[in-house]
Amino acid sequence: MPNLLEAYKTPEFCLAAVQYDGMALMDVPNTLKTPEVCLAAVQQNGFALEYVPKALKTPELCLAAVQNDGEALMYVPKAFKTSEICIVAVQQTNSAFEYVPKALKTPELCLIAVRKHVSAFAFVPSSLKTLEICLAAVQQNGQALQDVPEKLKTPKLCLTAVCHGGGGLRYVPKVIKEVIKRQDYILDGSDIPLWGQNCVLRLLPGRFHAKLTGDTLQLRLPYPADQVCCIRALNRVCNTLLLKRARFLVADWSRTLGIAVPKLHIEDMRHWGRCYFRAGRVSLAAELIWLPPKVLEYIVVHELVHFLVNNHNTRFWAILDQHLPDWRQWDNLLNNYHNHFALSRRFRVGFNTAIRIIEQIEQMEQRHHRQGSACHEKRNS
Ligand SMILES: [Zn+2]
Numbered sequence: 001m002p003n004l005l006e007a008y009k010t011p012e013f014c015l016a017a018v019q020y021d022g023m024a025l026m027d028v029p030n031t032l033k034t035p036e037v038c039l040a041a042v043q044q045n046g047f048a049l050e051y052v053p054k055a056l057k058t059p060e061l062c063l064a065a066v067q068n069d070g071e072a073l074m075y076v077p078k079a080f081k082t083s084e085i086c087i088v089a090v091q092q093t094n095s096a097f098e099y100v101p102k103a104l105k106t107p108e109l110c111l112i113a114v115r116k117h118v119s120a121f122a123f124v125p126s127s128l129k130t131l132e133i134c135l136a137a138v139q140q141n142g143q144a145l146q147d148v149p150e151k152l153k154t155p156k157l158c159l160t161a162v163c164h165g166g167g168g169l170r171y172v173p174k175v176i177k178e179v180i181k182r183q184d185y186i187l188d189g190s191d192i193p194l195w196g197q198n199c200v201l202r203l204l205p206g207r208f209h210a211k212l213t214g215d216t217l218q219l220r221l222p223y224p225a226d227q228v229c230c231i232r233a234l235n236r237v238c239n240t241l242l243l244k245r246a247r248f249l250v251a252d253w254s255r256t257l258g259i260a261v262p263k264l265h266i267e268d269m270r271h272w273g274r275c276y277f278r279a280g281r282v283s284l285a286a287e288l289i290w291l292p293p294k295v296l297e298y299i300v301v302h303e304l305v306h307f308l309v310n311n312h313n314t315r316f317w318a319i320l321d322q323h324l325p326d327w328r329q330w331d332n333l334l335n336n337y338h339n340h341f342a343l344s345r346r347f348r349v350g351f352n353t354a355i356r357i358i359e360q361i362e363q364m365e366q367r368h369h370r371q372g373s374a375c376h377e378k379r380n381s
Pocket of ligand 1: 302306312
């Protein structure tokens with residue numbers, strides 16, 4: 001159009017031109033910039049808002065522009081920048097966030113922008129950074145951890161960052177690294193000592209589903225699954241596995257001992273097993289799933305014998321000796337287990353998993369640094 005003779009610049013021609021390419025508005029003579037032409041231009045390309053005369057910039061026109069391209073927010077007059085138009089712009093493209101006035105940056109708007117793309121995180125004022133916003137950022141790219149205020153760098157947030165690439169480990173404070181190393185976390189590839197044997201946990205996104213094949217426990221969880229969600233799901237799966245085996249043992253041994261089959265419960269409790277002989281119920285500790293099946297059998301038999309003798313007198317041990325001559329071996333193992341692992345109420349899994357994973361990541365990062373290829377997130381625009 002710039003090369004076109006002025007004579008050809010008619011209202012109809014200009015309208016057709018901006019409908020084809022909104023940016024053609026820059027060559028439309030001001031006298032022919034009607035509201036209709038301007039609207040058509042910004043609807044085709046939001047950036048055409050730059051060439052709309054000030055007098056014709058209405059809130060509706062600005063809205064149409066940012067609906068087409070959120071970044072057109074940079075040409076919206078200050079007076080029309082409301083939180084509504086800012087939300088529309090940021091939802092259209094996260095890079096619009098940069099043009100949102102500070103006064104309109106609410107935690108909600110920041111969260112929308114960061115969820116849309118991690119690059120908006122750098123434009124979130126420190127005072128508005130909440131744990132939720134930081135988490136949304138590091139879940140997309142661990143490198144965002146560098147813009148997380150120190151006071152919000154919790155072990156959970158740091159671990160999430162480390163697990164989501166981008167070299168987040170560099171920005172994990174030393175003391176937090178120590179905390180992470182001390183804790184047991186469940187991650188894809190964790191060792192789970194199921195029935196006293198190492199089993200590898202495979203975490204996959206999907207609808208909740210668990211499958212145990214050989215030495216692999218496959219667990220599908222809705223993504224993203226945080227630690228609490230993983231631990232709950234794993235507890236659920238383990239309790240089901242334990243209950244299945246325990247039910248069979250209880251039925252079998254009740255028959256052998258000539259007692260009525262009691263009710264069975266799996267619980268988080270201080271004892272390995274408990275017999276409520278008046279209520280006709282046996283409770284078993286959820287942790288029994290981590291130990292060899294023989295240990296579970298010993299606890300089951302021990303508790304069932306209590307239906308015959310409700311204390312630990314010589315008759316009790318004599319019955320136990322008669323039915324399960326090697327029970328001392330399993331009793332010792334339980335005591336050692338207590339000493340070695342200082343069993344707490346908390347879920348414990350793969351004792352050194354976190355350390356191993358962090359060390360692996362550290363090695364990977366060192367290799368990465370040696371290769372000298374710094375990776376930076378590309379801005380999405
Ligand atoms: Zn007992």
